[in-house]
Amino acid sequence: MxxxxxxxxxxxxxxxxxxxxxxxxxxxxxxxxxxxxxxxxxxxxxxxxxxxxxxxxxxxxxxxxxxxxxxxxxxxxxxxxxxxxxxADRHYLPMLEGYVERMATLRDALATAERDLPDDWRDAQSRLVDMHRFVDTARDHTRDLIERLRRDDRGPPEGDGHG
Amino acid sequence: MxxxxxxxxxxxxxxxxxxxxxxxxxxxxxxxxxxxxxxxxxxxxxxxxxxxxxxxxxxxxxxxxxxxxxxxxxxxxxxxxxxxxxxADRHYLPMLEGYVERMATLRDALATAERDLPDDWRDAQSRLVDMHRFVDTARDHTRDLIERLRRDDRGPPEGDGHG
DNA sequence: GCCAGCGTTCAATCAATACTGAACGCTCCG
DNA sequence: CGGAGCGTTCAGTATTGATTGAACGCTGGC
Structure with a gap:
């Protein structure tokens, strides 16, 4: 051998x-x-x-x-x-897609709570909206990243090395 | 009640x-x-x-x-x-930080394999580097997102609603 | 048409770990 | 100085889910 x-x-x-x-x-x-x-x-x-x-x-x-x-x-x-x-070609993308999926699940829980909770709960609503906005931002951000990585198939074959 | x-x-x-x-x-x-x-x-x-x-x-x-x-x-x-x-103020950030941490762990596994595997394994090295680059990109991207979210503490108190 | 090989599925086992109840140490009050 | 309340820790329990072995269906070769 x-x-x-x-x-x-x-x-x-x-x-x-x-x-x-x-x-x-x-x-x-x-x-x-x-x-x-x-x-x-x-x-x-x-x-x-x-x-x-x-x-x-x-x-x-x-x-x-x-x-x-x-x-x-x-x-x-x-x-x-x-x-x-x-x-698969870009076999690592599903990892990020998994993150996005979890965020979507979380987002849904937040949206449902916002909808079903009475207006009395001002503070709760405020915190829900705050977190909701965060989750949306993070999800969109990650989605864009996935899109971008899906486009440039490989990037430059070589050149600048480190990040 | x-x-x-x-x-x-x-x-x-x-x-x-x-x-x-x-x-x-x-x-x-x-x-x-x-x-x-x-x-x-x-x-x-x-x-x-x-x-x-x-x-x-x-x-x-x-x-x-x-x-x-x-x-x-x-x-x-x-x-x-x-x-x-x-x-905590931005209690949702640790979620993203957890993602970054996992990516760092994965990155370390890849880097170690690249270092310890002989040059014979050209294809393996190539795939490792490919995935390594991806993980670095995703990690940096998420880090930037965390940084940005950490800065704008709340954003506008109200105004434009949706994202 | 029968046999062999491959992949799938299902019940059972096994391992990991979240959760609990009870015991312990500590701090403050009287 | 004794007692009560709170938080922590630890051994034990329970539950979840991954993994396996065995049985099954299917496909192709002979």
Whole structure:
């Protein structure tokens, strides 16, 4: 074996699992994402199950989750009946979209409360509106960011490095 | 009782609990936040425990969590030995700061992988850098948003309504 | 038409963690 | 100095949800 650096590989995959967990996704989904970031190419569910040492059931379930999110894409290979998956182009955008979605949920709770609460509750209404405005701002801001990132597919191939 | 609209109140509080849960916080923390948004004023832990019908232990623990996050502030009332809490000024900012923190964690995982992986893994490196750039962009963007929101304390007291 | 392989689904298990009740330490009042 | 009230902490409980193993349906090869 010319190369045997599984140390950094497994460390990264595990970290991605934890990161996904922090974002409300199953840990295995994050590990699958990590695996795809490192290995990229189309892989079958059996490949993933073996590589990550998890059950086929988990791989199947989480592949569906990631596919529905837009992180993974299904590909077909001529002459092979297996399902193959690969990373979607801008696979990281769903993360931001998840944030937007949470903000929308929160926004709805605020709007409903504003509507259903009597006018007596002046202070409450004031605080609701205040937070409502904040959530709208944050959501719009993040939406714009997503739009922008969706447009410039890659940006300059190289040049200025750091941020 | 001149007003008895606890329906919308409890609905909102419960929704805030779920919203907090989606953000990785204990549900009770979210319900406490909801209660403070509606009732605002300084409240003792005993008040909260009774209002939300949860144990004093939970209230104590979650009050600490929310205080450490910057969502609640501790206030003192002269002549009263109890601890009183109230909503912090821009209590919603910690939500965005939490996002930034998660992105920083993710960024660190990516940077570490880039450093520790051998150059052989060209494609992996390429994907890592690609995602790294994205995370940096999103993080900076969100940071700027936080900065901006921190500056304009309230904006106009009233006038143009919608965003 | 039967067999093998793949993906999915479902009940059961397991782990993580939020929540509670009880005990403790502290501070102030009498 | 003794007692009461408040907040904190800790072990135990309960609940949520991820993960698994096994059974099922489907598709293609022989």
């Amino acid at each position: 010319p190369t045997d650096p599984p140390a950094a590989v497994s460390v990264f995959i595990e970290r991605m699992g934890l990161s996904a967990q922090a974002d409300g996704l199953p840990r295995i989904a994050g590990r699958m994402l990590g695996w795809f970031i490192l290995h990229g190419g189309p892989a079958s569910l059996a490949d993933l199950a073996e590589a990550l040492e998890v059950s086929r059931a988990s791989v199947s379930t989480n592949a569906r989750v990631l596919r529905d999110l837009g992180v993974l894409e299904a590909t077909a290979r001529p002459g092979d009946r297996q399902d193959y998956y690969r990373l | 001149p007003t008895d609209p606890p329906a919308a109140v409890s609905v909102f509080i419960e929704r805030m609990g779920l919203s907090a849960q989606a953000d990785g916080l204990p549900r009770i923390a979210g319900r406490m936040l909801g209660w403070f948004i509606l009732h605002g004023g300084p409240a003792s832990l005993a008040d909260l425990a009774e209002a939300l019908e949860v144990s004093r232990a939970s209230v104590s623990t979650n009050a600490r969590v929310l205080r450490d996050l910057g969502v609640l502030e501790a206030t003192a009332r002269p002549g009263d030995r109890q601890d009183y809490y109230r909503l």
